[in-house]
Amino acid sequence: MKYKVLLIDDEPSALEGMQLWINWEELGFELCGTCGNGREGLQLMKQLQPDLVITDVNMPLMNGLEMIEAWQQQNTGRPKFVILSGYSEFEYARTAISYGISHYLLKPVFPEEAAEELREIHQELEQEESRRMIHEIASEEEAAALIRGLLYGKKGDQALQNQLDALPGFREAGAWNLCLLQTVPELYAELRGRTASLLAAYPAIVMIDLEAGLLGIVYGMPADSREVSRAEEALSVLLQEYSGSMLYIAAGAPVTSLLCIEDSYCSAKETLLHFFYAPDAAGVLTYREIEGNAFSYSYDHIRLMDALLDSVNLLDLDGYRQALEEAEQSFRAQQVAPEVVKKFVIHLMYRIFELVPGAENSGGEQGPAGLEIPEIQQAMYSLSSLLGRLLSCGERAIHLLVREQNHKSHGIVQEINRYIGEHYHESLSIQKLAEVFFLHPVYLGQLLIKKNGMTFNEQLHQLRIQAAAHLLRGSKLKLSEIAERVGYANYGQFLKRFEKEMHMGPSEYRQGKF
Template structure:
């Protein structure tokens, strides 16, 4: 619905416009009415109507003087239409100089007025579509620049107005990484985009591996942590039942240095491999002093597991695999290291085990094992792709 303001110094004319025209059916709602141009200026400021329909001859400030005064202020872009009698047609000609191309004849005939209002509605729709496309293009341009900054490879710069609007009032910047599985990424990304679109100093950028980044500004590091927790909680509430892994980096003072915050958030996100999808937000400062390990006896583990494969001892294989999962979790072995080991093991199993038995040890899918494994977000999911184990 578009908001309309009606202005006429004749109470009967105002009443007729409200009663004889089905505004809702035409896509409008009456936001307010008044009886002179001076009051009209005040209501335009307060109500921000999309359309103002005004009489010309009024006390204090006539309709055209009001339009001129509003346009001189450089205020909100508002569409105007005038009410004009047959004897006042010269006013309609003057109105054209103010960019007014619509008028309603007095006395008002509902059918004629409705047709004119339908045309005004179509114009408002076209203008709104154009504004949306402009905002979308600006958002995409900003997101592309931010993505380049995250990767440390700037691919352009924001124009002065966009840069000022984005950074105004913020002295700290941080990155929130949001990751989910391929099936749910579009929905999660859409929810995150809707949340960031209404926030000042916040930009969403699509990254790799079903991950998006929310870059956000704050006035202090502590406030940034609070904002990250709020965004994470709101997103979880908006996506019930969807696995979400969310991590934040460290605040930095300059948006141009956001790559450092991104790398720390990416490091923190790796620890989600061992946490539950509903575990909440993981901050970099929570894991700063707990480095991931690459220390494990992969040769012994591979020999033991392959031994169970050779003897087709599925219970023994599962026991050892579960013990390995517990060891990985306890030692916080790097997820990439675990995935590389599992990929190697799965291909060795394929070489050694006949197809029927291999089907018991590995779930078949349409994608190659390496792709399925590298896109796993959680240790239990990784194990269940290859050999079902209870989730811890």
């Protein structure tokens, strides 16, 4: 099924780029319209009824977040929203989360990165469409449907309360809570089946399939808070059975009315995020353990990004590892929000991917030599495992770049030496040389030392002094004219370098005292 997409951005080039460089049809979408500000966006949403809206944050007249707030105050359900922002705008993510938005794209938008996000959204839309087509005919299905609506923001009323109270065991519960179980996709079906068997005999417990690899369990709790609920007993057994597997269990904050279960759901989702900084092992975490530990949305992304990319450009593997360790320490110290870290890692991987020769022609997320961009948006990654993937990506890229540079270095040094020999009398620098031959200046300098046995400056001065000596022997030019002709704008520097190279001044040399 294809879903309609509305693009909103005040930059025409950004709109054109998204239209041209993203294969919407292949991803299961069709563009239904574009506009340049939030006011027009509200009108087009009413008119076109899109399934997905991708909007910039900063726009004239009405920005993206103001538009979303205005829409949600008057409407429910679709469309889904994706916000576009730069690194400096990540504070907007805090507001976006309060609107229920979990999808972001960083500017500039990479087509492959956008495709990964759109595939995930398409899957969510497909799941929602399937859920809408399911007809609940049994009490458990009916309960799941009613509670799912509450989880996704449907407002409860007395009529809904009466429907819920009519379900077996629901009226007797003194309080309610929600647990989220997250595991890897290949284990989900087995885990869900085992959970269902453990909970089958108990009333007032409802299982709800959420996004990929995530299971929600809504359960009633005893009126006496000293008693352990049957659901918690069953989850304790489940945790023991899967202690060696990737399994996270996050319990939300209890509520006194099932109509308020969305609050438990939100607190459970917040709790689940804190596994990001936990060890890679099964475990259970409750909201009361993390309450008040807010994530940060501000960090020195430019410094971290530059340090890692510079290490790759310089082919400095030790430097890359050290920069990655410093990044991990920074993320942990500031408790940066997991979704922010994931965006940082994905963006950095694409930047590294661009540096590898032949990557632009690979036509996908795997380069010609096995350099891969993993799908990490919904995967169960802790910070350690996520940065482990980034380490592997950087190590592989540096290995490929070193191999490529070694292959090219022999022939290119001959070209560089020839160029220096032809242009030594000009205002020549290592930076200028690097621009001519499309090499990093530091790498170029190291390459010349390795191949020529001397630095670029030593080589340049040697050529200039040799040329000056030839002119001193075969012409009557003034010393200042010779200095200028061989490339020295400063006569004093010429004298100093000549004496260093020839062990005498230019006047003595001209007089034949050598």
